Amino acid sequence: xxxxxxxxxxxxxxxxxxxxxxxxxxxxxxxxxxxxxxxxxxxxxxxxxxxxxxxxxxxxxxxxxxxxxxxxxxxxxxxxxxxxxxxxxxxxxxxxxxxxxxxxxxxxxxxxxxxxxxxxxxxxxxxxxxxxxxxxxxxxxxxxxxxxxxxxxxxxxxxxxxxxxxxxxxxxxxxxxxxxxxxxxxxxxxxxxxxxxxxxxxxxxxxxxxxxxxxxxxxxxxxxxxxxxxxxx
Numbered sequence: 485x486x487x488x489x490x491x492x493x494x495x496x497x498x499x500x501x502x503x504x505x506x507x508x509x510x511x512x513x514x515x516x517x518x519x520x521x522x523x524x525x526x527x528x529x530x531x532x533x534x535x536x537x538x539x540x541x542x543x544x545x546x547x548x549x550x551x552x553x554x555x556x557x558x559x560x561x562x563x564x565x566x567x568x569x570x571x572x573x574x575x576x577x578x579x580x581x582x583x584x585x586x587x588x589x590x591x592x593x594x595x596x597x598x599x600x601x602x603x604x605x606x607x608x609x610x611x612x613x614x615x616x617x618x619x620x621x622x623x624x625x626x627x628x629x630x631x632x633x634x635x636x637x638x639x640x641x642x643x644x645x646x647x648x649x650x651x652x653x654x655x656x657x658x659x660x661x662x663x664x665x666x667x668x669x670x671x672x673x674x675x676x677x678x679x680x681x682x683x684x685x686x687x688x689x690x691x692x693x694x695x696x697x698x699x700x701x702x703x704x705x706x707x708x709x710x711x712x713x714x715x716x717x
Contacts, residue, residue, distance in 0.1 A: 492506070518642065519639060529628045532650065534560075539646060545567070550569050550600075551598065552581065553574060554626065572588070580600065587615055598624045599612055610643065613644055622644075626648050631649060
């Protein structure tokens with residue numbers, strides 16, 4: 485695949501860049517892997533969580549409950565959106581936040597939750613999503629460490645409003661040094677890119693998103709406009 489990608493751009497006298505047929509092929513394959521939807525690329529897993537939270541349109545200063553065992557990027561994405569992280573405990577014998585731990589941290593100021601599926605093991609996602617719905621709390625699934633994990637046959641990343649994935653070198657699905665995604669219930673997908681032949685062929689960050697996307701979003705040091713309108717299925 486790398487040789488095919490290099491030959492494609494060499495023939496055209498171009499450097500491999502963002503977008504293009506190879507990135508689209510990868511985005512389409514990942515969307516099918518998740519059971520349908522749409523995909524586009526972002527820079528990293530952190531950016532995937534950032535974009536997912538930004539798309540929810542939470543009011544600045546709102547609190548977002550977060551799992552206790554996660555990458556610093558998860559908390560960074562909350563803070564960079566002008567939101568306030570509110571850490572919950574993990575459930576007994578687990579690295580994941582449980583539904584009781586989630587419920588104990590709910591306040592009137594809580595408008596969102598980032599549920600991390602740590603080490604490939606799904607959190608109590610169905611119970612947490614049901615509890616969040618009662619309180620009007622939007623749900624982001626951070627699936628950075630859990631590509632392919634399922635609950636009763638249903639893949640993680642399809643339970644909440646939006647889900648984020650990472651494909652950096654330490655993750656279950658690897659495309660390069662960094663990268664990430666996000667996803668949601670009426671799915672639209674957003675994925676990440678690297679300015680390298682690998683990224684152009686089948687690498688980059690993936691962010692699956694559902695719901696309505698803002699007209700624009702930010703990558704590190706670059707402001708970009710989405711190349712296609714938000715869609716739902």
